Amino acid sequence: MSTPQSEAAAIPAHMQLGERPQGLLIVDLGTQYAQLIARRLREAGTWCEIHPPARAMEAAAAMNLAGIVLSGGPASVYAEGAPEVPAGLLELGVPVLGICYGMQWMSRTLGGEVEGSGKREFGHTEIQRGEDSSALFAGIEGSTIVWMSHGDKVVKLPPGFHTVASSATCEHAAIGDDERRFYGVQFHPEVSHSVRGKEILANFVLDVCKLPGDWKAENIAEREIEKIKKLVGETGEVILGLSGGVDSAVAAVLVHRAIGDRLHCIFVDNGLLRKGERELVEHAFRDHVGLDLTTVDARKRFVDGLAGVTDPERKRKIIGNEFVEVFRVEAKRFQDARFLGQGTLYPDVIESVAVHGGNTAVIKSHHNVGGLPDDLDMELVEPLRELFKDEVREVGRYLGLDERILMRQPFPGPGLAVRIAGEITQERLDLLAEADAICTAEIEAAGAHKTLWQYFAVLLPVKSVGVMGDARTYENACALRIVESVDGMTADWGYLDHQLLRRISNRIINEVKGINRVVLDISSKPPATIEWE
Structure with a gap:
């Protein structure tokens, strides 16, 4: 095994000997994608930590803090039970980026107004950058496609803010206060559907927060x-x-x-x-x-x-x-x-x-x-x-x-137990192990695995009627789960070459006695998960 090329002495000073690196605090306001925000910030080269609103001030004080990101969330800022974000976060003298709910909370807290939108905006949306300059949108001119998911919107900006970008139904799709380095986006830059989302987050990390981008x-x-x-x-x-x-x-x-x-x-x-x-x-x-x-x-x-x-x-x-x-x-x-x-x-x-x-x-x-x-x-x-x-x-x-x-494909800690839907027996384990080995071998022999995250077989808790050699069979069904992903947080189903699928199916049915039907799982994550259980 080779030896690392750099020693501890080459590590930036703020990362030596286990010290907390300079980075960003993500305040989780209820979104399922707080971790996706974290991943995007790390791709831009910075360390980050995620904490709930109740621990945000304590976490900020303990961190080598360079900036704050307020996540999205399902609540309305004016609704009873909405997340209570410490207003003191806005007084720490560091840049702040509010995403969706985070932008609405920041706007309302600083003197703006938020109301329910007459028309819900969800999915792919075109936004147009305005004439005002903004470090957050550096290098992004004209229009771009983003992913919206909101029923509320900012209708009056807080003092000191200006509109950075707008959509057809959302005048303040992106806003900024360059003096205080406060920014907000109504869309979700962390998801892949926002075409220039990674660039926007990288601008916040590198240009606004002035971080070195050395989280490697x-x-x-x-x-x-x-x-x-x-x-x-x-x-x-x-x-x-x-x-x-x-x-x-x-x-x-x-x-x-x-x-x-x-x-x-x-x-x-x-x-x-x-x-x-x-x-x-x-x-x-x-x-x-x-x-x-x-x-x-x-x-x-x-x-x-x-x-x-x-x-x-x-x-x-x-x-x-x-x-x-x-x-x-x-x-x-x-x-x-x-x-x-x-x-x-x-x-x-x-x-x-x-x-x-x-x-x-x-x-x-x-x-x-x-x-x-x-x-x-x-x-x-x-x-x-x-x-x-x-x-x-x-x-x-x-x-x-x-x-x-x-580059081995991920395998769950509970193993085949969560790829057998229903009861675990030695007979069912043996069936699935053989079917899975065929699936894996054929995909890797064809070189199709290079673009896939996972590819495996699942044994289903159902039997079905089949016919082999003019005789009736009543045997198990198995599903092929073939997905494309980058980090396992989200995934899309992959469709293999028709002839490759045919070979996998034929081999399983002919070689694994006890399985007479093979089906293909074409579910994405979400709403499904990659594993069946």
Whole structure:
């Protein structure tokens, strides 16, 4: 494995030795896309943190604060129960960008007026930039397409503000007060549907907040290594669950760089793995990366524990608890193993819990987040907890990990258990493992995987009538889930070449005895999720 090209001394001063980097505070006002805002700001090269309104002032005081972003949200600023944002945020002397609800709150707080719109504006909308200059729209002239989603609008600007851009039904689609560096946009620049949205956010980061744009993989890696050293100390040992996926792999290498041989990786064969997964993990990480790796055969324990369980949340909780119990047993072999390492990512946290204390809804628990028991007696080491998948891959490249590991398609912690809708049995696990292996092999052999985020098979809880060799069959159906995405937060279904789909279907039906029907899932996220459970 290659050695990083830069040492800690090359890290910008504000990022050395675990210090909090200069960055932005995102105030989550109830939007599902607060994390997407964070991702866009990081793409522009800045660190950012997300906090609910109740903790915003405390967070701002603790941060090396360079600016504030007020998110959108479903409420009306004049409605009872609307998020109460501390007005003191506007008195901290840093730039502020309000998005949708955030813009409306800021306008109303500073003396403007907000009313319900006579015509709701939703979806792709053309806005026209006005004649007034604005750093927020630097380099963006004339008209552009943005994504609107609002029923209220600003009807009177606060003192000191001017209109930066307008749409046919929204006069104040973007506003600014250049002296105080306060800006607002009625649309959502964080979503890909806003054509120049990334540029607008980058303008806020680089031109308005004057940040250096140096939040890069090498800085992230070295900062996390220093944090791990401080957390674990000189004698502490870490037990880390290594799944073979990119998340646990990068987490393991970061911890190994920090504490060396005091990292002990545990690979749990829970019987819920892809075909050939155990052999691949043992070869890649024990033989090539050189980590201390122990394989625990817990197949019977997990499958027996899931017997008769059909509710997906119960499945996740059971799997999470079983993982922790396995680690507890293994940890007894090491005197100072007081830490549990995990490859938890931002999307895991977002979908599991309303982590920031705001109005964001819980989508589903993840075995390494919502599935952990309350009496866990090991302290967590989660160096990737606030990173997105693409950031993790970049960190992995900096650390010298093999591309074959970095570019593996994501695999859920609960494994095939959440790709079998309904009851888990050994027979159904065997069926799905074979069907999934065929799906994966054919897509990768055709080179179609290069543009895909994930591609796998799902076993459905239904049987259907078929005919084979003039005889009636009554067997299982499986679905192909093929999606395109950048970070897993949103996704669109991918459509493969007709002949490739035909080969996958024919092979599954002919080679996997017990499946006689293959269907294609053409749902996007949202409203669906990528995994079925």
